[in-house]
Amino acid sequence: MEQLTIVSEVMAALGRVLPGRRPIALHEPEFGGNEWQYVKNCLDSGWVSSAGDYISRFEHLLQDFTGAPHAVAVVNGTAALHMALLLAGVRPGDEVLTPSLCFVATANAISYCGGIPHFIESDSSTLGAGPAVLGEYLNDIARISGGVCVNHNTGRPLRAMIPMHTFGHPVAIEGFLELCERFRLALVEDAAESLGSYYGERHTGTFGLLGTLSFNGNKIVTTGGGGAILTSDSALAAQARHLTTTAKTNHRWTFSHDQVGYNYRMPNINAALGCAQIEQIAGFLDAKRRLAARYHQAFASVSGATLFSEPPGCRSNYWLNVLLLDHPSETILDALLQTTNEEGVMTRPAWKLMHQLPMYASCPRMPLPVAEGLSARLLNLPSSAVLGRDDGE
Numbered sequence: 001m002e003q004l005t006i007v008s009e010v011m012a013a014l015g016r017v018l019p020g021r022r023p024i025a026l027h028e029p030e031f032g033g034n035e036w037q038y039v040k041n042c043l044d045s046g047w048v049s050s051a052g053d054y055i056s057r058f059e060h061l062l063q064d065f066t067g068a069p070h071a072v073a074v075v076n077g078t079a080a081l082h083m084a085l086l087l088a089g090v091r092p093g094d095e096v097l098t099p100s101l102c103f104v105a106t107a108n109a110i111s112y113c114g115g116i117p118h119f120i121e122s123d124s125s126t127l128g129a130g131p132a133v134l135g136e137y138l139n140d141i142a143r144i145s146g147g148v149c150v151n152h153n154t155g156r157p158l159r160a161m162i163p164m165h166t167f168g169h170p171v172a173i174e175g176f177l178e179l180c181e182r183f184r185l186a187l188v189e190d191a192a193e194s195l196g197s198y199y200g201e202r203h204t205g206t207f208g209l210l211g212t213l214s215f216n217g218n219k220i221v222t223t224g225g226g227g228a229i230l231t232s233d234s235a236l237a238a239q240a241r242h243l244t245t246t247a248k249t250n251h252r253w254t255f256s257h258d259q260v261g262y263n264y265r266m267p268n269i270n271a272a273l274g275c276a277q278i279e280q281i282a283g284f285l286d287a288k289r290r291l292a293a294r295y296h297q298a299f300a301s302v303s304g305a306t307l308f309s310e311p312p313g314c315r316s317n318y319w320l321n322v323l324l325l326d327h328p329s330e331t332i333l334d335a336l337l338q339t340t341n342e343e344g345v346m347t348r349p350a351w352k353l354m355h356q357l358p359m360y361a362s363c364p365r366m367p368l369p370v371a372e373g374l375s376a377r378l379l380n381l382p383s384s385a386v387l388g389r390d391d392g393e
């Protein structure tokens, strides 16, 4: 009976916020600005590939928007993470702390470095990792030895930590900064989902040694595929540029490379899309906040489920709206997924937890009851910017 009530109340609330057309996507891109013109400029000039003016223009727009002193545009967010971890010193056999409730790209990037993901617990007040419980855990398992943090259960170095701003909601980043200092870990911030989200006055992705963004088709702005590395360290930015451009030495005609590099630079045609998209980000953010406010209003009267709000002191981009069941229930969650998707309202559960995937099942991890509870409570709702506009269909 309870299940039927929740499902019908949720359907009614969704109907109030999303009248009109079906199906409704979870997140669709919008190309209402200079996209056609800038892409045409690339085609007309022949500069479509990994050199051209739009790349540095896009990087400057990212720097201005986030306040990061340096931005390096790359082919996707996963490549940005891979590069950031290499630059943070992650080497084969190192452990890297990362939330189990996360997109698979983060654990994969650790693996590309030969590192071992070490899964950490979530906090239901941010949906990201929680620094307090992690600090207690590290007090138990971590020892500083010769300036290096070592997991004394495995004997391996603990090299870095990757907090992630989940669905755009800022994590308690100051707590992680403090832990990284105390345990001598490099902080790499996965801000793939949080362009336009602020912790206090400061943009997410600018707190760590390095931060990463994604511009995949479902993110708040898209370049088709793309990503970026943010840092305030000019030497790291120069290394990122060099390594992502096949470590080619600077010469007018000689093809020479001074280390094993990567072909990770963002092509000009993608950067052209990115410039046009960033020009519109204020409007996207505004529309998404209005959509979130409508969801809040509509779900206020629904019993048994609550719309997730940005953490206090933070400003979220509300990339994907989150409905949380008050109590974990796979049965109710499945019923909601079934009914909404059958009715053409695309909803999605959280990612399957990383420690439950076959390739990561044997990785070290702390107890994860909150992450496991969240994955049986969490439903992502349609969140495209267009749905927040008054003329939005």
Ligand SMILES: *Cc1c(COP(=O)(O)O)cnc(C)c1O
Residues within 6 Å of the ligand: 076, 077, 078, 079, 102, 103, 105, 106, 164, 190, 192, 193, 213, 214, 215, 216, 226, 227
């Ligand atoms: C999207 C995303 C990435 C990177 O994705 P790409 O598709 O490679 O651009 C990384 N981490 C998280 C949490 C993401 O959501």
